[in-house]
Amino acid sequence: xxxxIVFVEHRGGHFPKTTLIGINAGLELAAKxxxxxxxxxxxxxxxxxxxxxxxxxxxxxxxxxxxxxAHYLADAAAQALAALVKTTxxxxxxxxxxxxxxxxxxxxAARLNVPMASEIIAINDDGTFVRxxxxxxxxxxxxLDGPVRIxxxxxxxxxxxKPAATVAPIEKVAATLDPAGLKMEFVAFNEIKxxxxxxxxxxxxxxxxxxxxxxxNFKSVLEPLVDEMGAAMGASRAAVDAGFVPNDLQxxxxxxxxxxxxxxxxxxxxxxxxxxxxxxxxxxxAINKDEEAPIFSVADFGxxxxxxxxxxxxxxxxxxxxx
Amino acid sequence: xxxxxxVKRVPDPATTIRVLPDGSGIATDNVKWVINPFDEIAIxxxxxxxxxxxxxxVILISVGQQAWQEQLRTGLAxxxxxxxxxxxxxxxxxxxxxxxxxxVASDEQPGLVIIGKQAIDDDSNQVGQMIAEFLGWPxxxxxxxxxxxxxxxxxxxxxxxxxxxxxxxxxxxxTTDLRLNEPRxxxxxxxxxxxxxxxxxxxxxxxxxxxxxxLKIRKLTAxxxxxxxxxxxxxxxxxxVLHTEAKVI
Numbered sequence: 001x002x003x004x005i006v007f008v009e010h011r012g013g014h015f016p017k018t019t020l021i022g023i024n025a026g027l028e029l030a031a032k033x034x035x036x037x038x039x040x041x042x043x044x045x046x047x048x049x050x051x052x053x054x055x056x057x058x059x060x061x062x063x064x065x066x067x068x069x070a071h072y073l074a075d076a077a078a079q080a081l082a083a084l085v086k087t088t089x090x091x092x093x094x095x096x097x098x099x100x101x102x103x104x105x106x107x108x109a110a111r112l113n114v115p116m117a118s119e120i121i122a123i124n125d126d127g128t129f130v131r132x133x134x135x136x137x138x139x140x141x142x143x144l145d146g147p148v149r150i151x152x153x154x155x156x157x158x159x160x161x162k163p164a165a166t167v168a169p170i171e172k173v174a175a176t177l178d179p180a181g182l183k184m185e186f187v188a189f190n191e192i193k194x195x196x197x198x199x200x201x202x203x204x205x206x207x208x209x210x211x212x213x214x215x216x217n218f219k220s221v222l223e224p225l226v227d228e229m230g231a232a233m234g235a236s237r238a239a240v241d242a243g244f245v246p247n248d249l250q251x252x253x254x255x256x257x258x259x260x261x262x263x264x265x266x267x268x269x270x271x272x273x274x275x276x277x278x279x280x281x282x283x284x285x286a287i288n289k290d291e292e293a294p295i296f297s298v299a300d301f302g303x304x305x306x307x308x309x310x311x312x313x314x315x316x317x318x319x320x321x322x323x
Numbered sequence: 324x325x326x327x328x329x330v331k332r333v334p335d336p337a338t339t340i341r342v343l344p345d346g347s348g349i350a351t352d353n354v355k356w357v358i359n360p361f362d363e364i365a366i367x368x369x370x371x372x373x374x375x376x377x378x379x380x381v382i383l384i385s386v387g388q389q390a391w392q393e394q395l396r397t398g399l400a401x402x403x404x405x406x407x408x409x410x411x412x413x414x415x416x417x418x419x420x421x422x423x424x425x426x427v428a429s430d431e432q433p434g435l436v437i438i439g440k441q442a443i444d445d446d447s448n449q450v451g452q453m454i455a456e457f458l459g460w461p462x463x464x465x466x467x468x469x470x471x472x473x474x475x476x477x478x479x480x481x482x483x484x485x486x487x488x489x490x491x492x493x494x495x496x497x498t499t500d501l502r503l504n505e506p507r508x509x510x511x512x513x514x515x516x517x518x519x520x521x522x523x524x525x526x527x528x529x530x531x532x533x534x535x536x537x538l539k540i541r542k543l544t545a546x547x548x549x550x551x552x553x554x555x556x557x558x559x560x561x562x563x564v565l566h567t568e569a570k571v572i
């Protein structure tokens with residue numbers, strides 16, 4: 001049958017670009033499998049989200065109504081989705097590989113007793129998927145053998161869905177949850193607020209590494225460049241481990257994977273694990289005083305220079321460019 | 324409280340990984356094998372909980388081949404109490420591995436299963452969550468802080484755009500993120516003691532769970548290489564090429 005259900009991630013009625021990326025991947029998969037693509041939304045603000053998501057080309061939007069789904073929790077969401085799969089007969093359930101997608105989807109797979117492909121970067125016509133392994137140094141073509149397939153998609157590998165000509169109908173469905181299976185309690189969410197663009201969505205990312213030597217230097221040297229370029233700020237694991245910047249800025253195999261139009265790596269040596277998080281960027285620039293630094297092997301343009309001189313110079317040069 | 328810690332043997336993260344010409348696997352001749360870094364963090368967290376509570380048992384479990392004993396001994400040297408090697412000649416997929424570990428957990432009845440969030444070889448990030456669902460236990464993935472008070476656990480998780488706090492009663496599954504702790508090194512006395520700690524060797528088949536592979540890897544390939552770039556001589560030149568050539572600013 002080939003039907004696809006896309007799980008829509010949102011927080012209180014607002015959804016990130018990653019949700020539209022998942023929808024686009026779902027539409028592509030459904031087209032290849034000869035089925036239809038539906039979106040499913042649950043939680044506080046679901047109605048607002050559903051009305052918006054309905055404009056992006058899906059066949060329908062299902063709103064799961066159940067007070068215990070108000071805040072996302074893995075066990076409740078897995079239960080509700082598993083039940084929905086059974087009633088709709090969907091062949092694939094898909095979500096973007098965000099922290100939420102990664103938290104939920106394996107649980108859903110186990111509940112349905114079917115395998116899952118994590119962070120796919122391509123959908124093949126023959127039903128197989130391509131996914132990265134070994135920090136992106138190996139691509140695996142995988143096949144999921146089961147009545148239902150569970151898939152998460154890497155956000156950088158697909159474009160966001162575009163608004164469609166028609167608006168999909170919204171169906172409200174009462175979710176049935178078994179209270180005995182609900183054991184988690186949401187306590188709090190401490191949002192990290194920033195005026196800068198979101199790291200995974202920004203057109204330009206400027207990242208700093210251990211070469212910056214301190215958190216103070218991130219502020220006084222790197223941030224002026226970040227802001228002059230209207231960029232998001234990222235960091236290498238070394239800089240985060242050294243306490244220069246908070247965890248959520250980490251770009252890499254086990255941090256965030258980004259693929260912006262322009263990635264500027266400042267004072268970053270270019271360990272395999274860092275490259276895993278940014279090597280699909282369209283244009284890569286590296287500024288490092290060590291000409292042997294591995295980062296230069298992936299940089300389109302490399303500047304061997306002392307960043308403490310080069311970065312302030314670049315801030316000034318950027319002011320002169322009309323951008 | 325018993326804490327069960329799954330441990331995976333993976334290539335050292337600094338290894339240059341090469342795909343075999345026929346795409347059937349990776350070349351292993353130059354590989355140095357280590358404990359998956361996230362599982363090391365899991366072992367460390369288990370040891371800290373045991374030390375804080377003044378009692379308990381840290382049990383390691385690996386699902387793999389004979390050689391994996393090496394990594395189990397390293398974990399025992401860090402301070403774990405005993406280890407279980409569930410031997411399988413063919414690698415199992417995450418679903419089967421989770422089933423195996425869930426079966427052992429249902430026999431051992433630990434208060435916690437603490438596991439690395441992902442293995443740095445296949446980067447699947449599935450097993451912990453699957454174990455939780457098979458056991459019907461709560462989960463806290465990508466945990467950066469764990470607090471246990473009696474039978475209750477509060478965990479801070481690295482979520483998108485912020486830190487999420489969740490709470491639940493034990494038993495539960497926790498998957499570790501980088502920031503949870505910094506693992507200790509095995510001491511020399513620890514290494515000596517590890518040799519005498521129990522290491523149980525059983526076959527995966529003996530557990531009576533479904534091991535049939537459902538996630539099948541058809542082939543491996545190397546990703547397309549980026550075109551070589553070039554060095555620029557100055558900031559001025561850099562900004563100029565970005566503007567006129569790459570057209571990104």
